[in-house]
Amino acid sequence: MSNDCKAITIICKALKEDVGAGDITTRGVVARSIVVQGKIIAKEAGVIAGLPVAEEVFRQVDKKIKFSSAVKDGTWVKKGEVIATLTGPAQGILTGERVALNFLQRLSGIATLTHSFVFRVSCLGSLARILDTRKTTPGLRELEKYAVRCGGGTNHRLGLYDAILIKDNHLAIAGGVQATVSRIKKEGWRRMKIEVEAKTLAQVKQAIALSVDRILLDNMNIKILREAVRLCQKAGIKTEASGGISLKNVARVAATGVDFISVGALTHSAKALDISLKVNAG
Structure with missing residues (x-):
């Protein structure tokens, strides 16, 4: 993960939410002296992401818990495969179980869905890269974008501060493609690359004339998208x-020759991967 400090902050918030003043059930029925061994098992096939997060969850609960990953993040695993083992105080393992699995299931689900999109595109021999978006769970963006990378995808901008992307509402308020792009170029903005959204071929041609760096081709049918890509390629401008975009149509989209394909579903609609923890008395 790119920022361990941010990840730890997220983990601590999740534990505070779940554990609160203490795990009263576990304290009431499990003696402090009991030590157990556990296995984290993938109950369905998929791409694993979040093992370092799960390890940190248990470390935050009890530093005596020993966590060992059996695979690396980004690995495709089969149903029933052990992805990690742990040994330590039973109280700590049971207290951290749900939070650790929540992270693992969520992030592995994102990685698995991303892998599916990347696979569909790569089967064509296309070099189009699958991008995520800002449609992430509030507070979990760093982790969810990490999961996209584990699945073979590429991160788009992290936030509003690290890339210029002029969308339809910017255009509506600022007066159209020419006025908006001209204004932001005049302002300078640290000479950052400029990407502008286009919904029509007319807007594509306007953006090309202004020599933007990338054009986001939004909600175009395949015929229009193909022509937009052709125009941009002729001008030497990257396309997105x-x-x-869905698993059903991503191959057709990639076949147009587009450079990037952004998919909000990677993070807003990914199904959690089924993962469980089984413990045995040590």
């Missing part, structure tokens, strides 16, 4: 397809 977006809007309504």
Whole structure:
């Protein structure tokens, strides 16, 4: 993960939310002296992401818990495969179990869905890269974008501060493609690359004339998208397809020759991977 301090902050908030003043059930029925061994098992096939997060969860609960990953993040595992083992105080393992699994299941689900999109595109021999978006769970963006990378995807901008992307509402308020792009170029903005959204071929042509760095081709049908890509390639401008991208149509979108395909579903609609923890008395 790119920022361990941020990850630890997220983990501590999650533990505070779940554990609160203490795990009263575990304290009431499990003696402090009991030590157990556990296995974290993938109950369905998929790409694993979040093992370092799960390890940190248990470390925050009880530093005596020993966590050992059996695979690396980004690995495709089969149903029933052991992905990690742990040994330590039973109280700590039971207290950290749910939070650790929540992270693992969520992040592995994102990695698995991302892998599916990347696979569909790579089967064509296309070099189009699958991008995520800002449609992430509030507070979990760093982790969810990490999961996208584990699945073979590429991160788009992290936030509003690290890239210029002029969207439809910017255009509506600022007066259209020419006025908006001209204004931001005049302002300088640290000479950052400029990407502008286009919904029509007319907007594509306007953006090309202004020599932007990338054009986001939003919600275009395949015929129009193909023509937009052709125009941009002729001008030497990178293209990104977006809007309504699914596993059913991503191959057709990639076949147009687009450079990037952004998919909000990677983070807002990924199904959690089924993962469980089984313990045995040590």
